[in-house]
Amino acid sequence: MGAILKTGLRLHSDGENVQFYLDTLQNTMLSCKPRTIGSNAYYLEAEIVPHLKEKAMPALHIPVWTTWHERLGHPSDNVLPHFKDHTIGFSKTSLVRDNKKICIGCIEGKMTSKSFPISDTRASKAFELVHSDLKEFPTKSYHGFKYYISFIDDYTSYAWTMNLRTKDESLKALQQFLEYIKV
Numbered sequence: 001m002g003a004i005l006k007t008g009l010r011l012h013s014d015g016e017n018v019q020f021y022l023d024t025l026q027n028t029m030l031s032c033k034p035r036t037i038g039s040n041a042y043y044l045e046a047e048i049v050p051h052l053k054e055k056a057m058p059a060l061h062i063p064v065w066t067t068w069h070e071r072l073g074h075p076s077d078n079v080l081p082h083f084k085d086h087t088i089g090f091s092k093t094s095l096v097r098d099n100k101k102i103c104i105g106c107i108e109g110k111m112t113s114k115s116f117p118i119s120d121t122r123a124s125k126a127f128e129l130v131h132s133d134l135k136e137f138p139t140k141s142y143h144g145f146k147y148y149i150s151f152i153d154d155y156t157s158y159a160w161t162m163n164l165r166t167k168d169e170s171l172k173a174l175q176q177f178l179e180y181i182k183v
């Protein structure tokens with residue numbers, strides 16, 4: 001019985017039957033009956049459940065914000081309190097954020113790319129090393145440009161950008177740039 005209570009279930013008895021429930025008696029998980037009326041020995045009416053179901057049961061009984069935030073793929077704070085209304089068998093206790101700790105997974109997920117490591121080497125002449133990046137505008141321009149490609153010369157720090165309608169135009173832009181800088 002101790003092991004069951006340690007999972008977070010509560011115990012209720014009406015003098016005859018014994019029930020283990022989650023937060024309210026409507027969420028009864030185990031119901032035990034006495035072997036005979038007045039007997040102290042109780043038996044559990046149960047059946048052997050398939051392996052997967054067996055594993056899922058303890059997983060449902062942990063109404064902890066962090067656990068469910070991670071299990072459900074890091075939803076926002078506004079989403080998780082609605083979880084109980086859209087699931088069957090889950091505790092009706094509201095999931096409240098138990099700490100204001102920053103979630104590393106959420107931060108990493110919002111990063112588009114990692115910064116380049118700091119470099120202390122520079123090119124020794126113009127166009128020896130050119131940095132290039134293809135970026136997307138948040139909204140398409142009046143003339144239908146959705147992307148731009150940048151070229152930054154490492155030696156002079158001069159920069160060129162070209163607007164593109166589609167990503168595949170970047171090859172043509174690169175050829176134009178190479179033609180432009182040809183000495």
Ligand SMILES: [Zn+2]
Nearest residue numbers: 074103105106
């Ligand atoms: Zn997160």
